[in-house]
Amino acid sequence: MTLARPLLALASVAVAFAAADTYVVVLSLPEMMTSAGLSVEQLQRAAPIISGFLLGYVAMLPLIGRVADLRGRLPVLVVSLLVFGFGSLVTAAAYDLPSLVVGRFLQGVGGGGLVPVTLALVADIYPAERRGVPLGVVGAVQELGSVLGPLYGAAVLVVGDWRDIFWINLAVGLVLAAGVAALGRQGSSRGPRRLDVVGLSLLGLWLVSLLLVMRQPDAVVTSVDWGGPFVPFGTATSPWLSPVGLVTVGLGLALTLWLVLGRRPFFDARDWWGTVRQADLRGALLLSVALGGVIVAFATADPQVQVFSPVGPWALGAAAVAGLLFVLHQRRATNPLVPRGSFAQRPAWGSLAVSFFVGAALIAALVDIPVFARISIYGDSQIKAALVLVELLVALPVGALVGGFLTRVADSGLIAGAGMACAAAGFWAMSGWDADQLHHHLSSSAVLALTGFGFGLALAPVNAALLASTRPAVHGVTSALLVVSRMVGMLVGISALTTIGLRRYYTVSADFPSPGEVCGGGRTRCDAYSDLLQHAGVAQLHSIFAGAALCALVAGLLAVVLFRGAATRATPAVALLTAGG
Amino acid sequence: MIADRIRRLAAAGALLAFVLPLAGCGGNQEPAAKEDTSTAALATAKKNFDDATSVHLDLATDSTPTSGDAVLGANGILTHQPAFQGEVKVLLSGFNATVPVIAVDGKVYAKLPLTPKYAVIDPSEYGAPNPADFADAGKGISGLLLKMNDVRKDGTTREGKQVLTRYAGTLTGDLVAPIIPSADATGSYDTVVGIDQDDRIVTLDVTGEFFSGGGDETYRLRFDDYDKSVKITAP
Numbered sequence: 132m133t134l135a136r137p138l139l140a141l142a143s144v145a146v147a148f149a150a151a152d153t154y155v156v157v158l159s160l161p162e163m164m165t166s167a168g169l170s171v172e173q174l175q176r177a178a179p180i181i182s183g184f185l186l187g188y189v190a191m192l193p194l195i196g197r198v199a200d201l202r203g204r205l206p207v208l209v210v211s212l213l214v215f216g217f218g219s220l221v222t223a224a225a226y227d228l229p230s231l232v233v234g235r236f237l238q239g240v241g242g243g244g245l246v247p248v249t250l251a252l253v254a255d256i257y258p259a260e261r262r263g264v265p266l267g268v269v270g271a272v273q274e275l276g277s278v279l280g281p282l283y284g285a286a287v288l289v290v291g292d293w294r295d296i297f298w299i300n301l302a303v304g305l306v307l308a309a310g311v312a313a314l315g316r317q318g319s320s321r322g323p324r325r326l327d328v329v330g331l332s333l334l335g336l337w338l339v340s341l342l343l344v345m346r347q348p349d350a351v352v353t354s355v356d357w358g359g360p361f362v363p364f365g366t367a368t369s370p371w372l373s374p375v376g377l378v379t380v381g382l383g384l385a386l387t388l389w390l391v392l393g394r395r396p397f398f399d400a401r402d403w404w405g406t407v408r409q410a411d412l413r414g415a416l417l418l419s420v421a422l423g424g425v426i427v428a429f430a431t432a433d434p435q436v437q438v439f440s441p442v443g444p445w446a447l448g449a450a451a452v453a454g455l456l457f458v459l460h461q462r463r464a465t466n467p468l469v470p471r472g473s474f475a476q477r478p479a480w481g482s483l484a485v486s487f488f489v490g491a492a493l494i495a496a497l498v499d500i501p502v503f504a505r506i507s508i509y510g511d512s513q514i515k516a517a518l519v520l521v522e523l524l525v526a527l528p529v530g531a532l533v534g535g536f537l538t539r540v541a542d543s544g545l546i547a548g549a550g551m552a553c554a555a556a557g558f559w560a561m562s563g564w565d566a567d568q569l570h571h572h573l574s575s576s577a578v579l580a581l582t583g584f585g586f587g588l589a590l591a592p593v594n595a596a597l598l599a600s601t602r603p604a605v606h607g608v609t610s611a612l613l614v615v616s617r618m619v620g621m622l623v624g625i626s627a628l629t630t631i632g633l634r635r636y637y638t639v640s641a642d643f644p645s646p647g648e649v650c651g652g653g654r655t656r657c658d659a660y661s662d663l664l665q666h667a668g669v670a671q672l673h674s675i676f677a678g679a680a681l682c683a684l685v686a687g688l689l690a691v692v693l694f695r696g697a698a699t700r701a702t703p704a705v706a707l708l709t710a711g712g
Numbered sequence: 713m714i715a716d717r718i719r720r721l722a723a724a725g726a727l728l729a730f731v732l733p734l735a736g737c738g739g740n741q742e743p744a745a746k747e748d749t750s751t752a753a754l755a756t757a758k759k760n761f762d763d764a765t766s767v768h769l770d771l772a773t774d775s776t777p778t779s780g781d782a783v784l785g786a787n788g789i790l791t792h793q794p795a796f797q798g799e800v801k802v803l804l805s806g807f808n809a810t811v812p813v814i815a816v817d818g819k820v821y822a823k824l825p826l827t828p829k830y831a832v833i834d835p836s837e838y839g840a841p842n843p844a845d846f847a848d849a850g851k852g853i854s855g856l857l858l859k860m861n862d863v864r865k866d867g868t869t870r871e872g873k874q875v876l877t878r879y880a881g882t883l884t885g886d887l888v889a890p891i892i893p894s895a896d897a898t899g900s901y902d903t904v905v906g907i908d909q910d911d912r913i914v915t916l917d918v919t920g921e922f923f924s925g926g927g928d929e930t931y932r933l934r935f936d937d938y939d940k941s942v943k944i945t946a947p
Contacts, residue, residue: 161807165776165801165808168810169810319868348765379762435828544917641828643827655833656837664827667826
């Protein structure tokens with residue numbers, strides 16, 4: 132038990148770090164898009180760099196909680212951190228958009244595994260009646276991570292490039308994994324395990340050849356003697372269809388075979404697979420397909436033509452079918468992730484619905500306010516663009532505090548409604564900002580602070596409504612689902628709002644005059660034309676902010692209607708403030 | 713001080729090189745001969761480039777300036793009409809953008825970022841070259857080959873399936889600027905040309921300071937798909 136608390140502390144740091152990673156890319160997105168071969172106007176195709184992470188995160192949550200019950204917290208924590216580290220490595224070494232999104236997805240898988248395990252650790256350490264505060268701390272560090280993410284990313288960008296962010300993530304993931312493993316070894320009476328020489332050698336070789344294929348180091352590739360095996364076969368262009376690429380695939384297969392069939396491999400794949408099968412694998416897969424479909428539908432669009440590409444409706448259809456199957460599966464499963472009846476009361480399922488729309492609105496603030504800053508006045512500075520968010524981030528915890536205390540004396544629906552009304556008003560004001568608004572510090576700061584305060588205000592009453600209308604035994608899993616619901620909202624929000632905003636942009640700009648007509652005098656570039664484009668860009672953000680205002684308004688109205696009658700005033704304020712995030 | 717000393721050394725070296733053969737201590741004529749074969753190889757490569765009806769071109773750099781205007785790459789077909797059709801990667805007031813460009817009949821049509829259709833632009837106002845000029849036998853890419861100073865053969869290197877013979881030399885900035893406008897006209901740029909077994913230019917690497925105070929950067933030009941019958945027309 133003495134080791135449990137340091138372990139929980141370490142796990143909480145990991146949760147905060149993984150949460151920070153969701154938004155760490157927000158400000159480096161322009162650079163990452165360039166590396167992936169995307170132009171500035173293909174923002175909708177870049178959205179999966181953010182939503183890919185969210186997808187991995189959300190898909191893992193239902194699975195990992197059960198796996199951690201069956202295998203123990205510690206191994207699952209270590210594996211999650213290692214997967215997170217591996218995802219960071221793939222992201223850092225990425226050479227195109229698909230490899231970048233795969234890396235981000237793996238990061239999300241690892242990061243998503245951390246949350247349920249950490250919640251389970253809380254349940255292990257504390258008796259039911261004392262879990263409120265520690266559960267709240269976990270939620271709070273997650274919140275903290277997600278608001279610090281953009282700032283952390285911007286700080287790294289000051290001294291390095293975007294790949295450095297992910298090399299640092301790899302290092303942090305490995306250090307945390309080592310820390311957790313070390314704590315575990317102290318606690319267990321078992322001697323050190325036998326070193327799996329074959330498996331670890333295969334792993335080392337595979338990682339080296341993976342990096343060689345992905346990074347194509349100049350010194351090797353241009354060498355007359357050594358570069359030959361890197362040349363793709365025939366007319367192929369993929370780096371994988373080369374001798375070195377195939378060797379990498381072969382090493383990967385050999386490693387997998389060893390882990391499955393070998394005697395005492397360092398990672399017992401057969402055993403883990405059995406555990407995963409016992410957990411809700413089908414549910415996780417269905418949820419992934421449902422959300423992945425939404426991402427694909429919006430990411431493949433060409434907003435110059437329309438909001439959906441030809442595959443868009445099919446992707447959405449597949450998503451709907453998978454979503455339906457997921458719901459059915461949850462109902463039928465003998466041991467569903469969410470114990471049946473957990474969300475029977477209206478405020479309980481209502482809080483999930485409210486969270487969804489809060490997430491959709493919040494992502495617009497976290498992503499599009501810095502984008503607005505970059506388009507309008509801080510074109511050359513990511514850090515300044517990130518700092519624009521500071522007012523919002525400072526006001527958020529203030530609002531959370533006020534909301535926590537108000538929840539004791541007033542109806543939770545009304546408080547959440549008021550909070551989201553503040554946020555909606557803030558977004559509405561932003562949807563009227565002109566390009567030099569951020570120079571008017573006072574008024575823009577006030578709007579940003581109001582928005583942050585509103586989001587904060589709604590935090591506690593939504594949690595309170597959930598906690599008051601679910602049984603204490605399921606508080607952990609229902610709180611986690613509140614986070615999931617918000618993340619799904621974010622994922623759908625970032626995909627849909629970006630694409631719809633760009634579509635609106637192209638509608639506005641369809642009948643722009645040519646630069647020669649605007650500038651006159653034989654010139655084809657002038658401030659007037661730049662202003663024209665800038666205003667069109669700002670108009671696109673206006674429609675995103677208006678969409679966010681709508682989402683916030685829907686969240687507020689749902690809270691007012693659905694939370695009515697929730698017995699929240701009895702719950703202690705501290706638990707309300709913090710639980711569930 | 714150091715620059716001065718180097719200049720003096722270079723002057724002394726040049727003088728020696730000039731005086732020694734005259735003094736009858738010559739015999740070692742190899743450097744001159746080497747230069748001759750190098751120049752001949754480059755001349756053949758230039759002719760092959762100029763005779764080809766078209767070539768696929770890829771210009772790229774690892775440099776990542778974040779402010780102002782710059783050309784960061786180009787990818788497309790160059791013909792001797794002269795014309796270019798493809799994409800040009802530029803930095804416009806700090807924003808990266810990939811701009812579809814068609815340059816033909818002396819006009820440059822570009823689909824500027826966040827605009828829905830092609831418009832005639834003056835590329836110099838956007839800090840960009842007219843890519844059709846790359847095909848010009850004089851001031852274009854092939855013209856650079858014969859204007860390199862201190863040309864020497866520089867071993868072999870691999871470029872995908874091909875093994876190339878490298879020729880290294882330097883170019884003055886005013887010659888580089890028509891291709892990469894951010895080049896400093898008074899600067900000197902290390903240039904390496906890679907020529908394949910068919911005497912065609914495959915690579916052209918230009919290294920030097922392209923952004924003042926930013927240190928040395930390398931722009932890499934790659935050529936393939938020589939001599940395809942392509943006709944580029946205005947949009």
